[in-house]
Amino acid sequence: MGLLEGKNALIFGLANDRSIAWGITQAMRAQGARIGLSYAGEALERRVRPLAESIGCTFVEECDVSKDDAIQSVAEKAALEFGKIDILVHSIAFANRDELTGPFYNTSRAGFHLALDISTYSFVALARAFQPFMPRGSAMVCMTYHGSVKVAPHYNVMGVAKAALEASTRYLAYDLGPQGVRVNAISAGPIRTLAAAGVSGFKDMLRAFADMSPLRENVTTQDVGNAAVFLCSDMAAHTTGEVFYVDSGYNIMGVAGPEEKV
Ligand code: NAD
DSSP: OTTTTTOOEEEOOOOTTTSSHHHHHHHHHHHTTEEEEEOOOOOHHHHHHHHHHTTTTEEEEEEOOOOOOHHHHHHHHHHHHHHOOOEEEEEEOOOOOGGGGSOOOGGOHHHHHHHIIIIIIIIHHHHHHHHOOOOOTTTEEEEOOGTTOOOOTTTHHHHHHHHHHHHHHHEEEEHHHGGOOEEEEEOOOOOHHHHHHTTHHHHHHEEEEEEEEOOOOOHHHHHHHHHHHHHHHHHHHHHHOOOEEEEETTOOOOSSSOSOOO
């Protein structure tokens, strides 16, 4: 029997088969969860529908998370379709490309608002809309990156958005704890996806990461998917408000080791 048998999972942030959301979808499906998917806009529909079909998922809804009424509408449709939602996955981020290069002090007011609205506030809004339909034992999870606590050159406003996302995770965990709903964040190492391509110097970040992390390997969307399964399963019944690193151990390093590999 799968770890998520009998659970319904709503996953936000699928763009294509390289998305972290797809790694999570596949891992959760493999563990027996019934899946519902949401994507950002019409342009992505032709990529998302075939992926949904490939796993027998029939609940596929467009939702721009900058709109509260769109979020409310998906939550209500999902509740009608599934009866209850046991797992909510937020795998969404956005910042203007020109805010992800050069000095952080050049971040515009509008760009700051946009990045924090889409990448951070949307998790709060989703949590609010879905929590009435989430029974005891349910779990929410969002995706973050180590640029929230340490400087990752060019990550800029997204680092600030991730810091706010991690703090939001803790406040949501406090709010929803009495209802038996857990809230955690996964801090993933760099993975080549559509969103990552927007960060200037991402390729160098990817290479440096593999060189410096204790495991000397990059992480995959499957790794993140497996961690999400654990955090949203009853195996993690008393884990909430945490930032769970899936990064080959990169975050424990203070200084790069000698060149030679072990
Ligand atoms: P991705 O481009 O596949 O996913 C980002 C998703 O955000 C897309 O599906 C996009 O449509 C969605 N999105 C953007 N604006 C939206 C809006 N207004 N409404 C609804 N959806 C919207 O890239 P990804 O790397 O899989 O990113 C998923 C999450 O993982 C993000 O939070 C990202 O910051 C985080 N993350 C990524 C990495 C990495 O290296 N790729 C590392 C750590 C954390």
